[in-house]
Amino acid sequence: MKEAAPESYADSPFIDEITRVDLPKKFVIPSIRTYDGTSDPQNHVAFYKQKMLVASIPSEFRQVCMCKGFGTTLTGPALQWFINLPNGSIKSFADLVNTFNQQFASKRELEKHSSDLYRVTQIKDEPHELPSVEVFRQGLLPNNDLYVELTKYPCHSFEDFQAKTLAYIRLVEDKSYKFGGSCNPKDYDKPNRKSGGRSNNYRSGPYTRLNQSEVNLMQEQQGLIKRLDNMGPVVRWPRKSDNPNPRKDHTKWCIPDVHYDGLVISMQIETTNVRMILVDGGSSVDLIMLDVLKAMKIKEDQITKNSSVLVGFSGETKRTLGEIYLPTYVEGLASYERFGVLDFLSSYNVILGRPWIHNIKVVPSTYHQCIKIPTYWGVATIKGEHKLAQECNTEVLKHSKAVRPELVSFLKNKSSCFAWPHFDLTGISADVITHKLNIDTSYKPVQQKRRKFASKRNTIINEEVDKLSLIWA
Known part of the structure; x- marks a missing residue:
């Protein structure tokens, strides 16, 4: 330290x-x-x-x-x-x-407005609150039958409110079935305000019947199926337009259906906005690179010298320099995370593993390139930087392809420096390495009895003895 x-x-x-x-x-x-x-x-x-x-x-x-x-x-x-x-x-x-x-x-606590009442949702095991019924009643038109019913006879429980609304829905559906899609057929005999008279356009009335071949969805399922069969090829999906729409914004299209990129985001750590952060649910630790800490102007003496060994998928190991606790801020949520510090070149600045995901209850999706975070004011969505993820993935592949030829070339040029067979190990200085047996010299040596082996095992033993003899010859 x-x-x-x-x-x-x-x-x-x-x-x-x-x-x-x-x-x-x-x-x-x-x-x-x-x-x-x-x-x-x-x-x-x-x-x-x-x-x-x-x-x-x-x-x-x-x-x-x-x-x-x-x-x-x-x-x-x-x-x-x-x-x-x-x-x-x-x-x-x-x-x-x-x-x-x-x-x-x-x-900072945000100021509450009356519009926030419409975003109030009920959580699990929370009792029903009647103020939500009052908000619903205020949103109805004054001449609406349900508004009149709720005003004359207020609800004393949420179950009472459900019963009244269900009864109103049944009444509306029954009138719609009898009068061909209109609760009051006389209302649609009135002239259209814009045209000045009754129009054959379907927009003149929201429930005006276009023709007698209209399908009534209130019929039974079997009758509906027979009606569709009788209509023949009339029932089909509308074909797509051949004319391209110039108003389409191609920059707002969704990501490709098939991709294998990781989820990369940006967030505030300490007082710095850090980019190229990989959200990896397969990592059991949160990691940060030493170069990132230096760029954030965090001194190395703040790193706790508690080194740990990281084991990769194929068994390779990497030892961390230590640990450091840093605050993270995302969508108004703050969490104090423990990061392992690594000192090597990486395409990502930070790797957020399961500790960070579980602490703030994040739901990540690499396919949809976003994460969902439950906050005090609802569920927040953070979109991943898909282009940056592709760049990081490409950089990793380029680095791995570039290192292999260099390593092969190095081994070929320095092949004489490596010991390939056993007899290449001759001439090692005792200052480099020695092998000693911890034997007490005060005891008299005891010669073991010769053991007899099968012919195949005896041949293998003799070959190993010959190799050792060549080394120390």
């Missing part, structure tokens, strides 16, 4: 005019709940101001005390962010508050 610098005790994000001022001797920081970066930052600042307002602080020292005492109210990712601020970057308490609110803006 890297040792701290002798002057590290003087590190401070504030300017010298604030850092060098001594606090009053009788000043005591009021007790306040700590902020860890998972709640509204504006509420924390308001609560902190109120606590400091009642503290007895001279007016000339108030801003200094407000600045220096703010760091003691932070913990977790918020405290880590405060420590990593550059020295001398904060000039006043207002500057500190603006920087703090900007960093944790994703945790």
